[in-house]
Amino acid sequence: MSLKVAFRLDTQLTEMMRLRVQSLQQRGQKRQEGERLLQPNEAVYRLDFAHQSLSFSHWSVRLTQPGHLTITGTSQLWTPDLTHLMTRQLLEPTGVFWRGQGGPNTPVQSYEADAHEFGERIAELAKVRKVMYFLFAFAEGCSPETVDCSITFTVDS
Template sequence: MAADASELKLPLVQDVQLTNCMRLRVQSLQQKNERPQDGEKLLRPNEYIYRVDFVRQHNLRFLRWDIQLEKEGKVTVTGTSQHWTPDLTNLMSRQLLEPAGIFWKKPEASEVECNEADALEFGERLNELAKIRKVMYFLLSFTEGLEPAHIECSIVFKA
């Protein structure tokens, strides 16, 4: 399906630097035998931080998620309300938005499936966030053998 000229496709791009910083936080706590702050969300090995840069912020209407998975497995896309600062404010669990988008591909399937209602509600929330954000961060959790190399993920808006 050809993209309509009024469609704006915004890719989720892996933020390697931020992911690595958050992994260092986990290592630091382990090395010092310290506990995380109350409510702090520590990055697990199967979790990565992605970002979307909103090149336009107004008059956007969510159309769809465009998720391509090279192989079977599942990815959970969770938006965050976090504004990261250069000193890396720790991600708190309360900053994870509901609902998450869960996308999966079954063995031998050509299409990616999802929980349509949650994916739609999540996408519609992005309309509002795009009005006030130039950048939005996402936590992607990979399971069943998937990893960042196996995914292409974008959000498509009508501009």
């Protein structure tokens, strides 16, 4: 059985991370050693896993206009008190997807080996997690409104 899981924008967590940046700027403070602050072109997305025993199948990334999307997984388990995201909690490799100029039928490109390894890593983490968080970085005309992204797994029996 295959299972398609859509990445969902976590507006509350994205806003909390933006407030952290704003708070540091207003007080003239620097980030903590190793802390990873949210950039203006980034947002936090999440995957919710209904099943824990999964094998990666494929990515489904749709960019409605030319642009560049980078997806970085985090090993962070977010808590309501918002423990800060630290650089060491970012996973490698990242998923990099882009669509160049051309008509609406121009296919989305990716670094396939990295995207495949990233998908397998997500499936591994799903074995011990119900939720996983990601940083989506939008560039070159890409934005949350122009991206539709999901990942398909095979449910292991």
